[in-house]
Amino acid sequence: MSPNQFSRFEIIKREDFSDVTYLLECYHPLMAKAARAGQFVIVMLNEHGERIPLTIADYDREKGTITLVIQAVGKTTREMQQACQAGTSLYAITGPMGIPSHFDKVKKVACVGGGLGVAPIFPHARAFKESGAYVIGIVGFRNKNLIFWEDKFRSFCDEFIICTDDGSAGIKGLITEGIKQAIEKHPDIDEFVAIGPPVMMKGCAEATRPHNIKTIVSLNPLMVDGTGMCGGCRVKLGDQVKFACVDGPDFDGHKVDFDDLMIRLKRFAEEEKVAMERWSEGCRMRDQVQV
Amino acid sequence: MAKKKTIRTIPQQRTPMREQDPRERVTNFTEVACGYRVEEALIEAERCLMCPEQPCVAGCPVGIDIPGFIQKLTEKDYRGAYDVMTDTNLLPAICGRVCPQETQCEGVCTVGDTLEPVAIGRLERWVGDKAISEGWVNIPYIEPSSFRVGIVGSGPAGMACAADMAKAGCDVTVFEAFHQPGGVLRYGIPDFRLPNEVIDAEIDNLRKLGVKFECNTLVGRLFTIEQMINEMGYDAVFVGTGAGYPSMLGIPGDSLNGVLSANELLTRCNLMRAKEFPNYDTPLPHGHRVAVIGAGNTAMDAMRVSLRLGAEKVYCIYRRSRTECPARAEEVHHAEEEGVEFHWLTNPIAVIDDGKGGVRGMRCVRMELGEPDDSGRRRPVPVAGSEHDFECDLVVFAIGTNANPIIGQTSKLKLNKRGYIAVDENLATSVAGVFAGGDIVTGAATVIEAMGAGRKAARNMKSWLGIRDIDFPYAAEGRDSTNKLFGIDLRERNFARVRVAATAKP
Ligand SMILES: Cc1cc2nc3c(=O)[nH]c(=O)nc-3n(C[C@H](O)[C@H](O)[C@H](O)COP(=O)(O)OP(=O)(O)OC[C@H]3O[C@@H](n4cnc5c(N)ncnc54)[C@H](O)[C@@H]3O)c2cc1C
Numbered sequence A: 001m002s003p004n005q006f007s008r009f010e011i012i013k014r015e016d017f018s019d020v021t022y023l024l025e026c027y028h029p030l031m032a033k034a035a036r037a038g039q040f041v042i043v044m045l046n047e048h049g050e051r052i053p054l055t056i057a058d059y060d061r062e063k064g065t066i067t068l069v070i071q072a073v074g075k076t077t078r079e080m081q082q083a084c085q086a087g088t089s090l091y092a093i094t095g096p097m098g099i100p101s102h103f104d105k106v107k108k109v110a111c112v113g114g115g116l117g118v119a120p121i122f123p124h125a126r127a128f129k130e131s132g133a134y135v136i137g138i139v140g141f142r143n144k145n146l147i148f149w150e151d152k153f154r155s156f157c158d159e160f161i162i163c164t165d166d167g168s169a170g171i172k173g174l175i176t177e178g179i180k181q182a183i184e185k186h187p188d189i190d191e192f193v194a195i196g197p198p199v200m201m202k203g204c205a206e207a208t209r210p211h212n213i214k215t216i217v218s219l220n221p222l223m224v225d226g227t228g229m230c231g232g233c234r235v236k237l238g239d240q241v242k243f244a245c246v247d248g249p250d251f252d253g254h255k256v257d258f259d260d261l262m263i264r265l266k267r268f269a270e271e272e273k274v275a276m277e278r279w280s281e282g283c284r285m286r287d288q289v290q291v
Numbered sequence B: 001m002a003k004k005k006t007i008r009t010i011p012q013q014r015t016p017m018r019e020q021d022p023r024e025r026v027t028n029f030t031e032v033a034c035g036y037r038v039e040e041a042l043i044e045a046e047r048c049l050m051c052p053e054q055p056c057v058a059g060c061p062v063g064i065d066i067p068g069f070i071q072k073l074t075e076k077d078y079r080g081a082y083d084v085m086t087d088t089n090l091l092p093a094i095c096g097r098v099c100p101q102e103t104q105c106e107g108v109c110t111v112g113d114t115l116e117p118v119a120i121g122r123l124e125r126w127v128g129d130k131a132i133s134e135g136w137v138n139i140p141y142i143e144p145s146s147f148r149v150g151i152v153g154s155g156p157a158g159m160a161c162a163a164d165m166a167k168a169g170c171d172v173t174v175f176e177a178f179h180q181p182g183g184v185l186r187y188g189i190p191d192f193r194l195p196n197e198v199i200d201a202e203i204d205n206l207r208k209l210g211v212k213f214e215c216n217t218l219v220g221r222l223f224t225i226e227q228m229i230n231e232m233g234y235d236a237v238f239v240g241t242g243a244g245y246p247s248m249l250g251i252p253g254d255s256l257n258g259v260l261s262a263n264e265l266l267t268r269c270n271l272m273r274a275k276e277f278p279n280y281d282t283p284l285p286h287g288h289r290v291a292v293i294g295a296g297n298t299a300m301d302a303m304r305v306s307l308r309l310g311a312e313k314v315y316c317i318y319r320r321s322r323t324e325c326p327a328r329a330e331e332v333h334h335a336e337e338e339g340v341e342f343h344w345l346t347n348p349i350a351v352i353d354d355g356k357g358g359v360r361g362m363r364c365v366r367m368e369l370g371e372p373d374d375s376g377r378r379r380p381v382p383v384a385g386s387e388h389d390f391e392c393d394l395v396v397f398a399i400g401t402n403a404n405p406i407i408g409q410t411s412k413l414k415l416n417k418r419g420y421i422a423v424d425e426n427l428a429t430s431v432a433g434v435f436a437g438g439d440i441v442t443g444a445a446t447v448i449e450a451m452g453a454g455r456k457a458a459r460n461m462k463s464w465l466g467i468r469d470i471d472f473p474y475a476a477e478g479r480d481s482t483n484k485l486f487g488i489d490l491r492e493r494n495f496a497r498v499r500v501a502a503t504a505k506p
């Protein structure tokens, strides 16, 4: 009963960027029409699956598709890596969720993406470019082999900075290195937008705080419904509590309590481990049977 | 008719309902209350006095003809009982299980003045269950009209509105954000109180009426209410999105990892089936000692779920006394039997952390009842110097909800001061053709009130669309009028639709 009149949640394209990062392009014309930069969907692989939030990394209104770029980090994202091929369908895609990002009239903006945030920052870069801003893209990868979408970024960024942990491409070092250089070169940057793991967003917020540059971060707490009903996604901003799924996911990076976010992301560390081990065990057994 | 019954001639004892033994049932999610057998239902039905003034009917938010269906039961005309029931209530198997009968029909039952009131809820449930097991469904002759109606939210309010509009011949689609329909019935109320099969059966009945359910559809974000009217061709829309957005405790430590809302616990457990982890992927937090804050139905469900998930101790922390406790009496009774420890007149003031982001205990203060507050209940005030700590490793809060913001964020519908959708006495919103009802209008209430609102909205939606049916414009004509009015044959329980704009005036 899961598919609806708008979509059967088919995957029409799959692309692998590395052994942990893959792209799924899904056919959902209405979603493609409604999606705005900064929004996300909740996906279920199958009936037994978890509801996992994934950012809409791109959308194509003519083709009627949305693009998800996923890092395989745990049971669900790995299982999807195996199961989701072009021609297969997901059990559910719901969205677009969250408040679309604002694109204030800014002259100069830096879009920062690290880890699983590289793809989601792309629609921001594009939207800022389309609104006439000077866009500096800053992305971080572990090494050269993991780099993807470089051309895509370059076509919407006036400047594009890549950082790699091992220096195999671009600047050697963490993404904060790239941020520092960008601020030195362009003291007139009006705004930063950062998406990535919480440590990275925290680093970015700390780097811009002394310069008093507005910094928007897109938070990724654990979620269940994504409709504001459970409070599982709550985040702390100063003494306020907000629900990332309906009040966000964009927030003022200088107010966010990242330590709280990082602790809350570990809520189910035990269970995630059990699920992962059980699943890997299942895969091994299946492989043995097939051999 | 048989000779008139009196309070002295009816069975004096209320017929008990078999239940799973408390020790047994805390280890499973199977339904606690087993329902009447047919003999039991017949004995209980004999207890109804068939009062001419029918206080119970007035006590029911949707005005079920209670003596009417009980009369059919005593005649062993079970199908007849179901027909009488479904005249007003579409979901008897659900309402019989979850309505707070003690404050509604049973609370005003004449028999209750002297003895225990007639077990109306149990009889209602029996009729509903019988219909499900027999596969009965009342589908009237429906002549399609050209109207399309969109319903947002598949909770009891949306379902009730959908059913009535489908019976009026409209092409009805229910949009639900979750991957399964049912609203709180599905994600909130646990299986041991309302099994999924019952919800499925009632939803199937709606499908048989021609209602379409579209899950995974987040209205407001995928398309807006205005788009439904202006672009997607819906002639009218009903919004029944429920009250989400749990209220936070607002005390130190409330964002610790061992602190979660009852909604989250219940959604994970019921909808996502985390109780079957790792066969289902969604995890659940497990506590050995669980403190649940609040004493409404949601809190009772959270406590009883926690016990079934293996908690050794479950505490109920409530700042008022048992008299003010808003949960159904039966739920409190069941929770007590199952071993929940109640701490009435106790208010949490802090959650104590274990230094690792988790919970080690709670700090509470004792309360006493002072002057009545706005709600008429006596306001609890803290007793000085009564702070005390106790150990627990999971804190679940069920202290109420606020309005879900999505529809407000995405439409021009006027909201009231508290953020709920503002409606007039016909449940019409500020946007023409858009009606709203249920928890999103009133704040958290009950299943039957939500259903009542859905039906009321449907009535007004029909008159707004220019659909006339026997329930509404001709209600004054009386049930058994046999003449045909404007081509409506009342015996057929049929509906005539007059699209005002399209039809030439006589
Ligand atoms: C609004 C939002 C947008 C997101 N967008 C993307 C995206 O575009 N691409 C992408 O790859 N991932 C994205 N994520 C994260 C993604 O949802 C999680 O990686 C996924 O739920 C992990 O599921 P799993 O079962 O594979 O791993 P699990 O076994 O559940 O977890 C494995 C590890 O991943 C971490 N993790 C779990 N959930 C999250 C989370 N919500 N955020 C960050 N880390 C998490 C855990 O702490 C654990 O260390 C987003 C999350 C949110 C809230």
Ligand SMILES: Cc1cc2nc3c(=O)[nH]c(=O)nc-3n(C[C@H](O)[C@H](O)[C@H](O)COP(=O)(O)OP(=O)(O)OC[C@H]3O[C@@H](n4cnc5c(N)ncnc54)[C@H](O)[C@@H]3O)c2cc1C
Pocket: A227, B097, B098, B099, B100, B152, B153, B154, B155, B156, B157, B158, B175, B176, B177, B178, B181, B182, B183, B184, B185, B188, B189, B217, B218, B219, B220, B240, B241, B242, B243, B266, B297, B298, B299, B301, B328, B404, B406, B407, B437, B438, B439, B440, B444, B445, B446, B447, B448, B450
């Ligand atoms: C745990 C719990 C136990 C309860 N126990 C009882 C009880 O024993 N007896 C009783 O009478 N009452 C009980 N209640 C209260 C009762 O369930 C509610 O009052 C009733 O369900 C409200 O119905 P509704 O149709 O207004 O909303 P809901 O049942 O909340 O349904 C709303 C639906 O709309 C969906 N939705 C929300 N936003 C959107 C959107 N933007 N687009 C699409 N869909 C959307 C939601 O996902 C949900 O499915 C309980 C409530 C809870 C939480």
Ligand code: SF4
Pocket: B047, B048, B049, B050, B051, B054, B055, B056, B057, B066, B067, B108, B109, B110, B111, B118, B120
């Ligand atoms: S009030 Fe009680 S006894 Fe009288 S008709 Fe209603 S159920 Fe029967």
Ligand code: FES
Pocket: A222, A223, A224, A225, A226, A227, A228, A229, A230, A231, A232, A233, A234, A243, A244, A245, A246
């Ligand atoms: S995910 Fe449940 S409230 Fe945000």
